[in-house]
Amino acid sequence: MPKTEFSPSIDSRPTYSGLVSQGAAPAIMVADEAGAQALTDLAASDASVMDHAHVVLVGCGAAALGDVKPVALHEAPDFDAATPLVTQLLNTARMGTQIYLAGSEGLIGHVSALAFAAGMPVDEIQMEHRGSIARRMQCVHCKGITEDVTTDPFTCAHCGLTLFVRDHFSRRLGVFQGVCVDAETPGVVPETVEIQA
Amino acid sequence: MKKLTLKVTAVEHLSPLVKRFRFEDPTGASLPVFSGGAHLTVEMPEGDTIRRNSYSLISDPYDGSGYEIAVRREDKGRGGSLYMHTKVSEGDDITVSLPSNLFQLDLRAKKHVLIGGGIGITPFLSQLRQLDMEQKPYELHYAARSREEAAGIKLLPQAAHIHVHISEEGSRMDLGAILDGQPLGTHVYTCGPDGLITAVADQTARLGWPKAAVHSEAFTAPPPGEPFDVVVKSSGKTVHVKADQSLLEALEAAKVDIDYSCRGGGCGRCQTKVTACDGRILHNDHWLSEDERAAQKDIMPCMSRFKGTRLELDL
Numbered sequence: 001m002p003k004t005e006f007s008p009s010i011d012s013r014p015t016y017s018g019l020v021s022q023g024a025a026p027a028i029m030v031a032d033e034a035g036a037q038a039l040t041d042l043a044a045s046d047a048s049v050m051d052h053a054h055v056v057l058v059g060c061g062a063a064a065l066g067d068v069k070p071v072a073l074h075e076a077p078d079f080d081a082a083t084p085l086v087t088q089l090l091n092t093a094r095m096g097t098q099i100y101l102a103g104s105e106g107l108i109g110h111v112s113a114l115a116f117a118a119g120m121p122v123d124e125i126q127m128e129h130r131g132s133i134a135r136r137m138q139c140v141h142c143k144g145i146t147e148d149v150t151t152d153p154f155t156c157a158h159c160g161l162t163l164f165v166r167d168h169f170s171r172r173l174g175v176f177q178g179v180c181v182d183a184e185t186p187g188v189v190p191e192t193v194e195i196q197a
Numbered sequence: 198m199k200k201l202t203l204k205v206t207a208v209e210h211l212s213p214l215v216k217r218f219r220f221e222d223p224t225g226a227s228l229p230v231f232s233g234g235a236h237l238t239v240e241m242p243e244g245d246t247i248r249r250n251s252y253s254l255i256s257d258p259y260d261g262s263g264y265e266i267a268v269r270r271e272d273k274g275r276g277g278s279l280y281m282h283t284k285v286s287e288g289d290d291i292t293v294s295l296p297s298n299l300f301q302l303d304l305r306a307k308k309h310v311l312i313g314g315g316i317g318i319t320p321f322l323s324q325l326r327q328l329d330m331e332q333k334p335y336e337l338h339y340a341a342r343s344r345e346e347a348a349g350i351k352l353l354p355q356a357a358h359i360h361v362h363i364s365e366e367g368s369r370m371d372l373g374a375i376l377d378g379q380p381l382g383t384h385v386y387t388c389g390p391d392g393l394i395t396a397v398a399d400q401t402a403r404l405g406w407p408k409a410a411v412h413s414e415a416f417t418a419p420p421p422g423e424p425f426d427v428v429v430k431s432s433g434k435t436v437h438v439k440a441d442q443s444l445l446e447a448l449e450a451a452k453v454d455i456d457y458s459c460r461g462g463g464c465g466r467c468q469t470k471v472t473a474c475d476g477r478i479l480h481n482d483h484w485l486s487e488d489e490r491a492a493q494k495d496i497m498p499c500m501s502r503f504k505g506t507r508l509e510l511d512l
């Protein structure tokens with residue numbers, strides 16, 4: 001699957017300009033199955049990028065990387081399992097470490113928030129969107145996070161309010177903001193549509 | 198610009214060339230607190246001109262009982278530092294601006310590395326108190342030529358994370374060793390000669406540091422130079438800039454309305470459009486880009502001078 005092109009929006013909405021090799025620097029790379037393809041493309045553009053790279057694959061096996069051989073390869077079944085691992089890598093990383101994220105908005109949002117908390121400026125993180133355009137949404141009312149949202153509006157998995165999918169994004173939390181769609185006119189809810197890129 | 202009239206309550210030699218000054222409110226009232234890295238502008242009236250220089254505050258940012266600065270005597274300067282060294286003594290009144298800060302710490306950093314060269318140690322003296330107060334990890338590196346010249350030593354606490362490099366004693370500062378291997382989330386701050394600032398920028402770029410993690414402050418007092426004339430467009434009036442006067446000071450003396458903050462070419466506030474220029478602008482600021490300098494369409498009057506036949510400013 002190729003890199004996703006998103007339609008232009010407000011400044012808050014993250015844009016993913018695609019992975020560009022920063023050479024043989026220490027690197028942390030995190031990808032899901034669709035994103036793994038972006039890592040193999042990256043390695044094809046410059047093999048040295050893998051020389052000092054730790055790759056964390058979320059929800060897929062090493063086979064997704066083909067014959068690309070980073071210095072270390074970790075696999076995690078999901079975000080929850082990947083979080084301590086990625087945090088550990090970030091906390092022991094030194095300045096000059098490059099961060100490459102590839103895959104869904106949820107994966108990029110989740111890991112870029114971890115990297116930001118570790119002191120990495122968000123605009124220095126390399127990001128490429130591949131695969132699902134499902135979003136990680138935070139309900140601005142109950143603060144609960146609903147993963148894999150593909151429709152607008154959607155129902156908050158925590159408090160049950162009907163939420164409008166906004167392009168406002170919290171870099172600190174790595175989530176888009178969902179706002180109650182029928183606060184003024186309870187019960188009057190617009191038709192549900194699929195989220196577009 | 199709001200001003201404070203304070204009393205000079207202490208003057209002390211820190212080294213043969215550097216004096217420390219302490220200012221307090223004459224009624225003993227508490228002064229506004231500031232943040233680490235802030236400076237204030239001191240007024241130095243002499244004859245019909247008022248010279249104004251900015252100096253970093255070196256005292257505790259949370260202590261409103263007084264403001265302290267350290268001034269290095271520049272014998273080749275326009276006379277501001279000489280004025281401080283020869284004309285200001287305990288008990289005098291002194292007019293200063295409120296503190297303002299162009300060199301704040303980025304408190305999102307996980308760790309701070311402070312690098313000061315020579316008198317460039319001054320902004321770090323208040324920053325390290327803030328870092329201690331906020332219990333943030335940091336290390337400070339202070340480079341000076343000789344122990345005698347190292348005025349900062351007297352003001353620095355003795356601690357394992359404070360390193361003094363005296364080149365005369367063979368302990369040169371090794372930027373590679375300092376910067377390589379710092380943990381992710383480190384920010385570096387440099388104040389001192391341009392060469393030091395460039396060396397840190399080069400080294401961090403080589404190590405792949407994000408630009409946003411590299412901070413510096415280079416503002417210095419305006420240099421003297423050859424006298425020149427400047428035309429004020431709105432009034433058509435010609436203002437003469439004396440050798441030991443900055444363009445900003447000459448415009449102020451001629452009652453031309455012009456904005457400023459740092460008076461050291463670092464904040465951008467005094468940026469002025471050039472409407473005619475027959476000659477060469479001697480850009481001494483740290484604000485304009487290379488392209489802007491070459492275009493000669495803008496000037497920073499706090500620092501820059503002119504050589505040529507006609508300079509007209511959009512004032």
Ligand code: FES
Binds near residue numbers: 458460464465467498
């Ligand atoms: S007053 Fe700050 S650049 Fe001139």
